[in-house]
Amino acid sequence: MTELQKPLAPKNAFSANRLIGVDDLSDAEIYYLLDLAEYYAGFVDRSEPAPQILTGKTQINLFFEDSTRTNLSFELAGKKLGTDVINVPVAASSLHKGESLVDTARTLAAMGADVMVVRAKEEGLHEQLSKILDCAIVNGGAGALEHPTQALLDAATITMEVGPLKDKTIAICGDVKHSRVASSDAQLFTRLGATVRFVGPAALMPSSNEFPDVERFKSLATGLDNADIAMGLRMQFERMADTDKIREAAKDYFNEFGLTHETMKHAKSGAKVMHPGPMNRGVEICGNLADDRSVSLIEKQVFYGVAIRMAVLDALSAKE
Ligand code: ASP
16 A cells, blocks of 8 residues: 655645635645645545544534534544544533623633634624634634635545546536535635536525626526536525525426436536535435436545545644
8 A cells, every 4th residue: 555645734834723714725725735635535545544643632613503514524534633522512502591602612712722613603703713712713614604614625526536626617506695615615616727607596696796706607508518517505495584485496496406417418428416415305406316426426525524624624733
């Protein structure tokens, strides 16, 4: 077995000690994290123990919103690197005694956290925490705004499974308006030289002054035309004002915007489908397509999710 070579960090990288949005990363830091994820993927893939570079460090996962993949992959990533990981049981915490989110985070930081992974919908909370706490702050999902480690894992998946993003066409389909994944993906993929498209009904598109570099399409036939990747998005019912009406429309939505083997024929031959999960089968994507490993990279996304989070934890908390 060949020895895995760890890439060298760029000079003065990650000095801000935070990853809140894609904008926090320089180009050199983005490419370094992708290389580092490739290195760590080697350990995840071979089930070989990774170097315990974070022994003695403390990682606190503070998720105020629901999560399966992000929370658990951060936990696994931290454990693989030897850190002490604590998942805060938010439902049973003092938040219900009236403590503010900031005070909860402050209390946890005082226990000696080196890195805190925070998911919350409150705008500006991550920013505020990064100013008042000494530990590294990683955004594990901020409302409908940003989800930078999802964008990094999506970029890692495309790079590793399809090829460099430069000159690829990536169609992000569905409920773009409420999706922090779409927002972070669009920013990161554009930075990496891809052409990004948003595809979906007008009601689920962000306002026209946002994302000036992204092309917009109202049908899958035109939006997927010649695309290398179709990225499906979950209908974010929990962020919609008129939930019931849209729920009722979900069946029609699938007929018009559902990703299926049939609709993928509009894309480039050999195009791949991705989805950040959790999926609503039969709403934005057909189960058969999602499960077809010759087209679907969805499980690969989960796999690279562990590797990219190992890379982020290494980059942000391995420092003295
Ligand atoms: N898991 C992703 C997120 O946290 C996508 C989703 O929830 O639909 O944003």
